[in-house]
Amino acid sequence: MNTTSLIRQAGVDDVEVVAVMVGELLTEIMHTIGESVFNVDLPATRSRLREFFLQQRYVVFLAETEQHQPLGFIALCPSYALYAEGAFGTIPEFYVRPAFRSQYVGQRLLEKAKAFAHTKGWTRLEVTSPPLPHFDKTLAFYQREGFSIAGGRKLKHLL
Structure with missing residues (x-):
């Protein structure tokens, strides 16, 4: 199935739909790796996103x-x-619903992000892949789209 998709900048009116997909993304990652590493709280996500x-x-x-x-x-x-x-862009979340993967939706979203980055004068875009090897396909997608491994691992310290 090849779906025609439209790409547009989201705003406050889109908080609900984006927050729901953030929950889907985090839940998918946790299910795949078998660890509960995120707090999926839809009301808090909606509020924060707004x-x-x-x-x-x-x-x-x-x-x-x-x-x-x-x-x-x-x-x-x-x-x-x-x-x-100098200034660069970070991609903190990036998600395509499973039924629409391999239909160029992710590629088109990334093209829009790259074009936006150019308008801001950013020197680069950076993204952290979900845990490997569980998400090798995700890493391969980023590499096909021109991203290269910068080394290291993402670490966090909760405050």
Whole structure:
């Protein structure tokens, strides 16, 4: 099945649909790796996302059918680092619903994100893949789209 998708910038009116897909993304990762590493709290996610939109700290591009059925999304945040030679973009969440994968939805979302990054003058886009080897296909997708492994692992310290 090949689905025609439209890509548009999401806003406050899209909080519900994006928050639901964030929950789907996190649940899929936890189910696949067999560990409960995220707190999936839909009301808190909705509230946080609404604030991010209102503060213009977070940009989301939403893929949907012509009938407005949501297929996936990509989120972007500005970041700054000396190693990156200035401002760059981080992709904190990127998700395509399973039924619509391998139909170029993810590729089109990433193309939109790259075009947006150029308009902001960002030097690069960075993304962290979900845990490997469980998500080798995800890593292969990013590499096909021009991303290269930068080394290291993502670490966190909860405060």
